[in-house]
Amino acid sequence: MSNNDAWMQRDIASLWHPCTQMKDHETLPVTPIRRGRGVWLEDFDGRQYLDAISSWWVNIFGHANERINDRIRAQLDSLEHVILSGFTHQPVIELSERLGQLTPVGLGHCFYADNGSAAVEIALKMSYHYWYNVGRPEKRRFLTITNGYHGETLGALSVGDVAIFTETYRSLLLDVLKVPAPDGFGLPREQWVAEAREKFAHMEAALERHHHELAAVIVEPLIQCAGGMRMYPPEYLGWLREACDRYNVQLIFDEIAVGFGRTGTLFACEQASVRPDYLCLSKAITGGYLPLSVVMTTDEVYDAFYDDYASLRAFLHSHSYTGNPLACAAALATLDIFEQDNVIKANREKADHIEQVTAPLREHPHVGDVRQTGMVVAIEMVRDRATLEPYDFRERRGVRVFRHAMSRGAMLRPLGNVIYWMPPYVIEPGEIDFLAEVTREGLEIATRD
């Protein structure tokens, strides 16, 4: 028995894995990882895999990054954790100051949690509570766009719209309004703005009709990641901000997946020059090291909660590991790397390279779309290129790509029929070429019959 097999057996005997039909593991082995360095992961038999999905979209500067390691080690020797209610610490203060400088002007108040779903819950509760505190308790509903994803807890699921995650729990969820999302799928980029304009009419109509009962609109800016890396242009965000202002409805941007450079700017909202009322950040915030999330908001929101204790207006939400010092130290090291290495500029060249090597895949008879925003590229497999008819999900074409890629030393983990790369920013040109080769082969194998 190989070392991998021994670990696999112990794993299956005692674990229940996230986002997994465990029966799949009868035929599709779980891969035990012994160590990581840069973009590479290594299993217990010494095989290496290029982490093309940044370990679930979190790792941006590689595994075992020395600068992040050093910062966490130093923090470990002084303070591993302290309660953030009534107490504070240096890393969380410095991080809040720096995030305030890096995000759109006016988001000066940082409320921390330890994962993305919790950040979404906070933004939803805070928005509802804001209206409650200003004497508008009837503004209690949320409006969003279809195909969104905001996490797995019940509030976050309620504002999400990816059926495989939400459908089973429908009867437990909040009654949320949804309008058709802008979606550039299958369209040349020149047509994205016109398509988004058409879709925005639904948003405008819903705001006009429901604004009196709406607390906030929540969207993932530019890329609906879990919804299959569907993309739309920044113009939509500008129209949304303007309409939310006009109808007196708050705006929540969930940049949990797209924040920290993924779309080509440090934050996606910069591309629309828009400031949301709540900005949710997590995932890459610690470079993929430790769980941390934050909701950043405005003076206006903060002030609506600021009062004498007896007024009972305070936001009494908390999580045990809120603002953990080790996680904040990792986040500070991550921000240092952005600053010192001119990452955004370097990514532009890498994104161009990614565009060049994936462009030929457009010609494949079972590719309906190749789309890219910054350091995310998605290749969507379809049964029929002319009509964009999808493959039936039961055929599990994406799993075939996954299997092939693993056999070739690349971790590609398609979302249904959508093969995507969301690599760590430290990926090298040669490694991009290797991914293109593995993707082309995987596509061939997955669409053969």
Ligand SMILES: *Cc1c(COP(=O)(O)O)cnc(C)c1O
């Ligand atoms: C991953 C994700 C979340 C949820 O974050 P978790 O840390 O997994 O709870 C929320 N919103 C978006 C856009 C995400 O991609």
